[in-house]
Amino acid sequence: MTNMLQSRWWSWGFRSTVMLYFIILIVCPIAGIYVQSLSGGFQAFADNITEALAWKSVLLTIKLAAISTIVNAAVGTLSAWVLVRYRFPGRSLLNSLVDLPFALPTAVIGLMILLLLGPRSWIGSGAEALGTTILFHEPAIVVAMVFVTFPFVIRAVQPMLEELDASEEEAAYTMGASKSRTFFRVILPCMMPGILSGAMLAFSRALAEFGAVVLVAGNIPGRTLVASVYIFGEIESDNPAGAAAVSVLLLTFSLLILWTVNLVRRRRAR
């Protein structure tokens, strides 16, 4: 009896500690943003969102984040494949390099892109010769987003590949399936949950990216102003309600995405 009581106390204490932690650190600030956005009434909220500069920046952000996510899903899957399936010198070094974008301050990433893709660099001057500009236009924003969100897909796909039972693949070959058929019917479905969840995380993160983007985007409304920079501008010019309104838009969007990922995952697991 006493044993049970003690163990119940222990599990109650542990659970409530975690819940408290979660509520204070995650739920409170996010709920605060929702409250702040409605602080001026619903009409003000609607005004803040239907503001041309605001929704244009949100649309641009979603578009560019989607592009960067597609790039990352493709390249990330390939990279994970190479890192898991091939043995070559420098593999473990490469593997540890993957997480570096998380460790770098995003402003440093922005500076590096300025340096490497600017008109003085050979990439920048090459693009200029072809009649496009990278820096301060959409391509630079996509590059920044891709760089910052690079690890997500790789890290989500790697364990899937490692867990893949070699016998399934061998069975497919023995039954006469071609290499590509095996890949698309056996291996890819196995990796799919990883690709999806990694891509969605990358997408959410790309939506919110600020530090690198603000340095390499021209921040011109309607052309190169992304939502996070717009929000920052609203805060700086003393319009916290406007900033919160656009944040709410992004947050809700991210929440929906993360929820979908969870649903997809659970359905796969069943």
Next chain:
Amino acid sequence: MNSNKWMNRCRASRLSGWLLAATLGISLAGCGGSSSSNVAPAEGEGAAAQEAGTATLVIGAYSVAKDALQEILPAFGREWEAKTGQKLKFQESYEASGTQARSIVGGFKADVAVLSLEGDMDKIVKAGLMSKDWKKTETGGMITRSLVVLGTREGNPLGISGFADLAKPGVKVLFPNPKVSGGAQWDINAIYGAGLKQAERESGKKDAAAAKAFLKAVYRNVESMDKSGRASMAAFEYGVGDVIVTYENELLARVAQGVHYDIVTPDDTILIENPAGVVDVNADAHGVREAADALVAYMQGADAQAVFAEHGFRPVNEQAAERFADRYETPSGLFDIGYLGGWDQVRSELYAKRGVWYQVLAGK
């Protein structure tokens, strides 16, 4: 066996106790810190230190002033000690002007505020932390001056001579975003004011519509609106753009560091004035009122002005101005914020929610 189990549980509950403590600690820190993760000292600590013959002054300044202040503060400290026997320590925080003003309002206990524009001082006054009288000094509360000028590539290959040239097709212009960087409002004010001047010369009246059209024409050529004046310069130095609109002192400081700019001073441009003042409530609470007042006076005096001048600012002090007169020419069409009707009018006309700047951005 039983005791072993108990031991385990004991350890576990101790662990959860630690977790709880850590959580509370973190959450308290999170709540109490608010926006001022800065260097505000505990009040008791300040008072105790003062009895021992030292005092701590907390300075909240805008980032551009950093280099000059780091020379001026120790010099003032020496002077103060010689005069009163009290040792001064400085805690300095450097942020963008608007951010600094907001953190002071939000609870950062700065004794002296050194900001980029009057509008940011007004935020502190409105919060009731500073008296309106900060302007009542010989220099109107200002400690430095500068001009909005143009920086071009070496040799000025496009032959830029004034703001009008920024509206020409194919010229790529950089300036910081006035919404993000309050200091950038000076740049926009200068362009808008130059438009007004132009209209005044042509039609005899200050035509706001013409000035707005001019601002729009310049905006069309903007390649990037960066986060800060420094970010604009970084982009320019990486090869982006043809012309950068920024402060004269910023360009002079960069040139002194060996970076190549051609500085073009337009005939029509605005006189920048940067204020400093005592945050009364904080200075009184810390008991450093006199030192804070003396610091602000010192910054307006000839010695500090000479240091500011070395860093590219134009002095507000007559004596120092004479000494550095040969270094700075005064453009013929120079105007100050009064030409645009003062900061209150500029804020409501240009930067209000549906103001001129918004209309320019939204293409209306």
